[in-house]
Amino acid sequence: MTSTTFATTLGNPGERTFSGVVAIKIGGLVATCSLWRRRHQWRRDLIRFSDHMLADIGLTRGEAEAEMAKPFWRA
Numbered sequence: 001m002t003s004t005t006f007a008t009t010l011g012n013p014g015e016r017t018f019s020g021v022v023a024i025k026i027g028g029l030v031a032t033c034s035l036w037r038r039r040h041q042w043r044r045d046l047i048r049f050s051d052h053m054l055a056d057i058g059l060t061r062g063e064a065e066a067e068m069a070k071p072f073w074r075a
Contacts, residue, residue, distance in 0.1 A: 040072040 046054075046064045054064050 036072045039075075043068045043070065043072070 046059075046068050049057075049064065051061055054061060059067070
């Protein structure tokens, strides 16, 4: 296989293929779902924190309750 044949087999490096675009979209969806899950877990964990623990991370009980009230998709 010559270098020319090899290059044409791989295609243009800057060219986006359908499968490449789909893989990027799926990767973004997985990353978004992962972020939403971490937010949900973090907000659920805030419920268990004592006032002292909340103060250690710089939150008041009211701020923690406001954070817990947010839906998982909202930052």
